[in-house]
Amino acid sequence: MHSSHRYRWATPGDVNAFFGLVIDNLAGLVLTVSLLATVFGYPADFALGHLVPGTAVGVVVGDLLFTWMAFRLARRTGRTDVTAMPLGLDTPSTFGMVFFVLGPAFRSALERGLAEEEAARHAWHVGMCLIVASGFFKLACSFLAGPIRRIVPRAGLLGSLAAIALALITFLPILKIVASPLAGLVALGITLATLTARLPFPGRLPGALAAVVIGGAIQYLGVRVGWIPAGEAHVAIDPAAAMWPTEWLRALRFEWLAAWNDAVHYLPIAIPFALGTVVGGIDCTESAAAAGDEYHTGRVIAVEGLATVIAGACGGVIQTTPYIGHPAYKAMGGRAAYTLATAVFIGLAGLTGSFAWLYQVIPEPAILPVLVFIGIEITAQSFHATPERHYPAVAVACIPALAALSKIQTDGLLAAGAKPAGPLLIDLFAVRILAAGFIVTSLVWAGLVAALVDRTLRAAAGWCLVAAAFTLVGVMHSPFADGRLFLPWKLDGLPPEATGRGPLELAASYGLLAVLFAAWSLWPAADRDHSSP
Numbered sequence: 037m038h039s040s041h042r043y044r045w046a047t048p049g050d051v052n053a054f055f056g057l058v059i060d061n062l063a064g065l066v067l068t069v070s071l072l073a074t075v076f077g078y079p080a081d082f083a084l085g086h087l088v089p090g091t092a093v094g095v096v097v098g099d100l101l102f103t104w105m106a107f108r109l110a111r112r113t114g115r116t117d118v119t120a121m122p123l124g125l126d127t128p129s130t131f132g133m134v135f136f137v138l139g140p141a142f143r144s145a146l147e148r149g150l151a152e153e154e155a156a157r158h159a160w161h162v163g164m165c166l167i168v169a170s171g172f173f174k175l176a177c178s179f180l181a182g183p184i185r186r187i188v189p190r191a192g193l194l195g196s197l198a199a200i201a202l203a204l205i206t207f208l209p210i211l212k213i214v215a216s217p218l219a220g221l222v223a224l225g226i227t228l229a230t231l232t233a234r235l236p237f238p239g240r241l242p243g244a245l246a247a248v249v250i251g252g253a254i255q256y257l258g259v260r261v262g263w264i265p266a267g268e269a270h271v272a273i274d275p276a277a278a279m280w281p282t283e284w285l286r287a288l289r290f291e292w293l294a295a296w297n298d299a300v301h302y303l304p305i306a307i308p309f310a311l312g313t314v315v316g317g318i319d320c321t322e323s324a325a326a327a328g329d330e331y332h333t334g335r336v337i338a339v340e341g342l343a344t345v346i347a348g349a350c351g352g353v354i355q356t357t358p359y360i361g362h363p364a365y366k367a368m369g370g371r372a373a374y375t376l377a378t379a380v381f382i383g384l385a386g387l388t389g390s391f392a393w394l395y396q397v398i399p400e401p402a403i404l405p406v407l408v409f410i411g412i413e414i415t416a417q418s419f420h421a422t423p424e425r426h427y428p429a430v431a432v433a434c435i436p437a438l439a440a441l442s443k444i445q446t447d448g449l450l451a452a453g454a455k456p457a458g459p460l461l462i463d464l465f466a467v468r469i470l471a472a473g474f475i476v477t478s479l480v481w482a483g484l485v486a487a488l489v490d491r492t493l494r495a496a497a498g499w500c501l502v503a504a505a506f507t508l509v510g511v512m513h514s515p516f517a518d519g520r521l522f523l524p525w526k527l528d529g530l531p532p533e534a535t536g537r538g539p540l541e542l543a544a545s546y547g548l549l550a551v552l553f554a555a556w557s558l559w560p561a562a563d564r565d566h567s568s569p
Contacts, residue, residue, distance in 0.1 A: 043110035046373035050374040053368045056365070057374060058377075058378050060410070062394060064354060065125070067134075069088065079152060081278060084278045087351060090353070091354050095378070097343040099376070102339060106375070120374070121324060121336060122374075123357065128200040129309035131204040142155050143155075164353065167345075167348030167353055167355055170306050170307065189487070191483070195431075195433030199436065199438075200437055202434060205407055205410060212404055216399075226250060248398065255401055305475060309475060324362040327363040340358060418430055425490075435478075436474035469513045473513065487499055501547070503546040507546060508540075
């Protein structure tokens with residue numbers, strides 16, 4: 037029965053919800069520009085003028101649509117306390133796009149002799165192609181969300197996200213936090229107390245805002261009095277020169293489509309991240325329903341897909357996704373004003389260029405704890421939403437991500453002039469092939485272990501066949517330094533250390549396992565209950 041009361045779309049609780057959602061999005065934008073500039077030497081001014089505005093557009097579109105959906109739900113149900121679904125930049129794919137797509141594409145273009153700006157433009161175009169492809173993939177999944185969820189075990193889908201959350205989202209920021217502990221550890225402590233433990237901060241100041249303000253104040257005071265070594269928080273830029281960017285409008289000429297051939301071999305990285313956001317969107321919708329807000333799952337996925345396509349077409353390089361914290365935003369008292377305000381704030385910051393001032397002012401040690409919180413929450417949610425018997429599958433999914441983390445570190449050493457030889461060279465090659473396509477590897481390995489735990493040996497054999505097929509074309513375990521796809525009969529240029537570990541041998545190994553498990557399934561005791569010893 038519909039109520040005659042009007043929808044209270046703005047309440048004092050929207051203030052806390054707004055700061056939480058905005059700081060999450062700002063952290064993603066700061067992280068993208070900072071990592072590209074510091075790790076790969078990508079020109080920060082180019083990123084601010086080309087990558088940031090389009091990425092912000094995706095947040096604007098998604099949050100405006102979710103705001104409209106909240107009004108629509110309130111009108112349909114007659115309820116006055118409907119909370120809009122929160123949407124923002126997807127943190128796992130932020131790391132994935134920076135470390136495994138944009139950065140490598142930029143370096144590869146430099147190695148081919150392109151000038152720095154042209155190399156940056158090429159990497160931007162590659163990223164746009166992949167974001168648009170991810171968006172269309174998510175739009176297709178909006179019609180197939182149910183079957184996808186039934187076919188792929190939750191341990192596989194969430195295990196790969198937990199792997200990224202632990203190895204990349206949590207570990208890499210922790211390194212910078214420990215390197216600047218006065219500001220970093222204090223901000224981290226406030227973040228964990230307010231966001232993880234949900235202790236109210238004095239004066240009911242939003243926890244994320246308190247961490248950024250107090251951590252930032254400590255950083256600036258420490259530098260001023262000499263407790264903290266002076267240095268740039270980020271690569272130096274001229275914020276005034278970044279105001280009112282127009283360069284991103286070149287995306288509307290669709291010149292970026294010419295980079296599609298180079299973007300194709302990054303699809304094994306981009307599409308699994310998109311699949312992860314689809315599953316996350318389904319989980320977010322279910323958690324919203326549990327909190328009392330019954331949104332249509334397919335429409336939620338369609339909104340994030342549409343926002344991602346528009347972001348990519350406007351120059352964005354990070355996909356959007358619903359955030360898992362809907363019940364928390366509802367508990368804060370948030371309704372629809374917080375998503376509307378987030379759309380306005382992020383839109384103004386990205387499209388006017390004023391984000392450059394925020395980027396310059398906000399110290400990394402003060403904002404990185406928000407990412408650590410996100411990583412911890414994703415990991416905890418992955419285990420919480422997975423059946424306990426499948427915990428080993430989630431743990432196994434972390435192994436390829438650890439290899440990816442090792443590759444990031446060793447690539448830095450190699451770029452600095454390290455020259456490994458002998459057994460060490462072979463070990464580094466093993467890290468490379470395990471890290472190549474690690475998202476898919478995490479998903480497949482977790483699916484395999486989940487099938488074994490459930491004593492479904494034929495399903496386990498099926499996962500092995502999938503692994504063999506993916507390995508034969510480089511979706512998993514590509515032996516090439518750039519992780520490119522290939523045809524199994526075109527393997528010219530394999531490094532000498534690949535002997536015995538090439539894709540044909542790896543695929544054969546998975547094939548033998550498939551045969552073994554299929555034969556094992558015929559054994560009379562093979563299907564006994566999983567609680568048996």
